Amino acid sequence: MSDMALPMKAARWRAWGGRTTVRLAFAIVLVLVFAAVFGPWISPYDPNQVELSDRLMSPDMAHWLGTDHLGRDILSRLIAGTRVSLGSVAVALAIILALGITIGGASGFIGGRIDQVIMRITDVFLTFPTLVLALFMIGMLGTGLVNVVIAIALSHWAWYARIVRGIVLSLRHREFLMAARLAGASRTRSFVEHLLPATLSQLLVLATLDIGHMMLHVAGLSFLGLGVTAPTAEWGVMISDARQFVWTAPMLIFWPGFALFISVMAFNILGDVLRDRLDPHLRAEHCH
Amino acid sequence: MAGFILKRVLLLVPMLFGASLVIFLLLRLGPSDPAMDYLRLSKVPPTPQALEDARQMLGLDQPIFVQYFDWLNNALHLDFGVSFATQRPVLPDLLHYLPATLQLAGVALALTLVISIPLGVWAARYRERWPDQAVRLLAFVGVSMPNFWLGFLLVLLFSVELGWLPSMGRGGISHIVMPAVAISFMSLVINARLLRASMLEVAGQRHVRYARLRGLSERKVERSHILRNAWLPIITAIGMHIGEMLGGTLIIESIFGWPGVGRYAVSAVLNRDYPVIQCFTLMMVVIFVVCNLIVDIVYAVADPRIRLSSEGVK
Numbered sequence: 001m002s003d004m005a006l007p008m009k010a011a012r013w014r015a016w017g018g019r020t021t022v023r024l025a026f027a028i029v030l031v032l033v034f035a036a037v038f039g040p041w042i043s044p045y046d047p048n049q050v051e052l053s054d055r056l057m058s059p060d061m062a063h064w065l066g067t068d069h070l071g072r073d074i075l076s077r078l079i080a081g082t083r084v085s086l087g088s089v090a091v092a093l094a095i096i097l098a099l100g101i102t103i104g105g106a107s108g109f110i111g112g113r114i115d116q117v118i119m120r121i122t123d124v125f126l127t128f129p130t131l132v133l134a135l136f137m138i139g140m141l142g143t144g145l146v147n148v149v150i151a152i153a154l155s156h157w158a159w160y161a162r163i164v165r166g167i168v169l170s171l172r173h174r175e176f177l178m179a180a181r182l183a184g185a186s187r188t189r190s191f192v193e194h195l196l197p198a199t200l201s202q203l204l205v206l207a208t209l210d211i212g213h214m215m216l217h218v219a220g221l222s223f224l225g226l227g228v229t230a231p232t233a234e235w236g237v238m239i240s241d242a243r244q245f246v247w248t249a250p251m252l253i254f255w256p257g258f259a260l261f262i263s264v265m266a267f268n269i270l271g272d273v274l275r276d277r278l279d280p281h282l283r284a285e286h287c288h
Numbered sequence: 289m290a291g292f293i294l295k296r297v298l299l300l301v302p303m304l305f306g307a308s309l310v311i312f313l314l315l316r317l318g319p320s321d322p323a324m325d326y327l328r329l330s331k332v333p334p335t336p337q338a339l340e341d342a343r344q345m346l347g348l349d350q351p352i353f354v355q356y357f358d359w360l361n362n363a364l365h366l367d368f369g370v371s372f373a374t375q376r377p378v379l380p381d382l383l384h385y386l387p388a389t390l391q392l393a394g395v396a397l398a399l400t401l402v403i404s405i406p407l408g409v410w411a412a413r414y415r416e417r418w419p420d421q422a423v424r425l426l427a428f429v430g431v432s433m434p435n436f437w438l439g440f441l442l443v444l445l446f447s448v449e450l451g452w453l454p455s456m457g458r459g460g461i462s463h464i465v466m467p468a469v470a471i472s473f474m475s476l477v478i479n480a481r482l483l484r485a486s487m488l489e490v491a492g493q494r495h496v497r498y499a500r501l502r503g504l505s506e507r508k509v510e511r512s513h514i515l516r517n518a519w520l521p522i523i524t525a526i527g528m529h530i531g532e533m534l535g536g537t538l539i540i541e542s543i544f545g546w547p548g549v550g551r552y553a554v555s556a557v558l559n560r561d562y563p564v565i566q567c568f569t570l571m572m573v574v575i576f577v578v579c580n581l582i583v584d585i586v587y588a589v590a591d592p593r594i595r596l597s598s599e600g601v602k
Binding site for chain 1: 307314318534535
């Protein structure tokens with residue numbers, strides 16, 4: 001039963017559906033990046049402009065998604081939120097990759113006692129549930145968007161360091177690396193020129209798969225009032241602001257959550273595609 | 289088996305020691321001065337004299353490692369100090385809120401298992417047909433859904449529109465359904481897909497073909513020959529889900545007015561109430577580590593290969 005062949009027609013439909021989904025996801029990511037970069041120029045209103053006479057308006061031609069409890073244009077606020085969301089995740093990922101590659105790479109490449117010590121440190125970091133660790137880091141650093149970004153980076157780097165170390169260890173004794181060393185390349189040079197490129201493609205997959213996850217963390221922490229604070233337009237803050245209107249103006253909660261949901265989904269789909277293209281082995285390993 | 293458990297329990301000691309070191313040192317190395325936070329939260333004007341007294345009272349004038357071992361020693365005697373904000377001992381307060389959080393996380397975990405297993409079996413049974421596609425779609429939605437947004441959507445539907453479930457507070461079953469679903473949804477769909485993949489892998493193995501050749505019914509093959517082996521990866525995944533559940537309660541508790549440790553901890557972080565942050569984080573780490581220990585033991589019971597190899601039996 002389990003190895004029954006698919007009828008041709010169904011297979012073709014599925015292939016078409018798959019392609020369309022990926023194209024849609026890619027288009028959404030492009031729109032998000034565009035909104036993040038050019039937000040101030042394309043948004044119809046100033047996202048923080050209070051217009052008390054226009055409070056809680058339903059969608060119309062002037063305000064496509066309506067206005068919030070202070071009369072601010074919801075669409076403009078969503079666009080402004082894109083920049084905060086994507087920007088903070090980009091910075092967090094850059095920190096994580098830098099830490100992961102240097103620490104994990106050094107651990108795998110140098111080996112011996114240094115490797116032992118670094119791995120015990122990552123073990124300790126992995127005994128914390130990620131969101132609890134992020135909350136703790138904010139407790140140490142204080143609230144605010146910058147600190148949320150640092151907290152997210154510090155609560156995820158250990159995963160990446162371990163993965164980089166694993167990749168480096170698996171490649172360390174391969175012929176091409178020996179050849180480079182025999183040809184006189186220094187340790188650092190053989191790491192940068194020969195090991196790093198091999199690591200990067202796998203890291204790219206992991207990072208893309210984690211973008212959505214981290215966007216959820218940024219929004220969740222801001223929702224709790226620990227990250228961006230009002231009046232800055234950020235999706236988590238918008239949801240938090242809107243909660244007092246859950247009975248009267250439910251769309252205020254709907255839109256920012258929907259924007260977050262769609263963005264996370266688009267990045268997840270792209271991550272899946274990249275994984276299938278670049279690295280089928282990761283499928284089983286990545287599930288945190 | 290006893291040897292295996294003992295070994296795993298002993299491994300906890302260095303891990304918890306490391307975690308306590310991280311918790312203590314990072315908070316101390318942070319940019320803010322605990323003495324200042326103490327004065328601010330106890331509403332004492334920060335004169336130089338008051339600052340000096342606070343520093344002495346909190347032991348901040350001691351070398352940092354002396355402070356750490358004092359703290360650790362007290363912690364081992366279950367004394368986590370006094371909250372700066374409430375001036376009450378931290379541990380009893382946290383323990384007061386803990387049962388609600390454990391109840392919520394526990395129900396969410398149970399929900400994950402109870403729903404994901406039939407869902408995964410269903411998807412594997414009808415591979416590449418509509419039930420499988422439906423579960424796949426659900427998984428895509430599930431891993432992208434912000435749990436706090438899902439919480440609000442549930443409130444909008446079941447409290448605002450239909451009026452079936454209460455939107456706030458802790459009480460009977462009707463109170464816990466929505467927060468538990470919001471927390472468990474992501475883990476649930478991941479689990480279902482994991483079980484499906486694992487079942488399909490086992491289904492291709494020889495002992496399954498042999499069972500079919502023996503003329504066993506399809507259901508019997510599925511239950512005793514596929515599922516028995518296929519649920520092993522699920523056990524491992526549960527360890528990770530527990531982390532998600534504990535993290536999830538932090539956010540979800542605030543939406544549903546659930547009186548758990550999460551809300552208490554978030555307000556402590558906002559206030560920089562150090563003793564509470566330390567105690568809460570350590571508590572979560574202990575719960576997480578102990579749950580993972582239980583998961584490992586269950587795994588060893590379920591899969592003799594693990595147990596025997598760790599005891600050195602070939």
